[in-house]
Amino acid sequence: AQSVTQPDIHITVSEGASLELRCNYSYGATPYLFWYVQSPGQGLQLLLKYFSGDTLVQGIKGFEAEFKRSQSSFNLRKPSVHWSDAAEYFCAVVPNTGGFKTIFGAGTRLFVKA
Amino acid sequence: DGGITQSPKYLFRKEGQNVTLSCEQNLNHDAMYWYRQDPGQGLRLIYYSQIVNDFQKGDIAEGYSVSREKKESFPLTVTSAQKNPTAFYLCASSHPGASYEQYFGPGTRLTVT
Numbered sequence: 001a002q003s004v005t006q007p008d009i010h011i012t013v014s015e016g017a018s019l020e021l022r023c024n025y026s027y028g029a030t031p032y033l034f035w036y037v038q039s040p041g042q043g044l045q046l047l048l049k050y051f052s053g054d055t056l057v058q059g060i061k062g063f064e065a066e067f068k069r070s071q072s073s074f075n076l077r078k079p080s081v082h083w084s085d086a087a088e089y090f091c092a093v094v095p096n097t098g099g100f101k102t103i104f105g106a107g108t109r110l111f112v113k114a
Numbered sequence: 115d116g117g118i119t120q121s122p123k124y125l126f127r128k129e130g131q132n133v134t135l136s137c138e139q140n141l142n143h144d145a146m147y148w149y150r151q152d153p154g155q156g157l158r159l160i161y162y163s164q165i166v167n168d169f170q171k172g173d174i175a176e177g178y179s180v181s182r183e184k185k186e187s188f189p190l191t192v193t194s195a196q197k198n199p200t201a202f203y204l205c206a207s208s209h210p211g212a213s214y215e216q217y218f219g220p221g222t223r224l225t226v227t
Contacts, residue, residue, distance in 0.1 A: 009154065032214050043118075043204055043218030044157075090156060094214045100145065100164075101172075102216055106156040 006105035021076040023091030031093035118219035137205030146188035151202040
């Protein structure tokens with residue numbers, strides 16, 4: 001079945017440590033790929049997106065993500081986490097089938113400890 | 115500033131009452147969406163609209179209704195038929211064919227008792 005999987009429900013990292021959030025998708029053709037961030041009680045904000053080309057994409061707030069076709073993955077990374085990065089992160093895809101509906105993963109909640 | 119507004123931020127209703135959630139955008143986007151968010155379940159699509167006077171059911175449309183009389187507005191009515199309406203509701207818009215990215219409002223938390 002077509003799906004977007006975020007294997008980690010929550011992750012805790014120390015401030016200043018590196019971060020990697022995992023995302024895997026199962027679609028026949030490479031979909032359009034996105035990462036969104038949601039602060040508690042707020043809407044979602046786009047961090048970055050991948051359509052084609054360079055497989056390492058840069059986003060806002062110092063985040064980057066790498067698309068790996070062989071692994072059907074689009075993992076989000078940040079070299080040094082700040083306390084303000086504590087939030088919920090959603091991986092999302094738009095299947096490359098002519099439609100435009102976005103399919104969201106279940107989310108990963110990031111906790112940052114001092 | 116362009117964006118999406120949702121009102122109110124918090125809404126309380128008694129069981130059996132219909133309630134309408136407001137969503138307005140001034141981004142000139144053609145497409146608008148309503149999502150429901152429950153803890154641990156991500157976002158689930160309720161309804162979406164690609165153009166004025168047209169809308170389609172999403173994955174969990176039962177117990178909800180929408181209208182799209184104006185490009186800027188896409189109100190959601192939670193009816194008494196919705197079995198478990200307490201949730202966080204998010205409205206979003208996008209410009210299909212451009213970048214597919216969605217712009218979200220701040221959400222409305224509905225509590226039904």
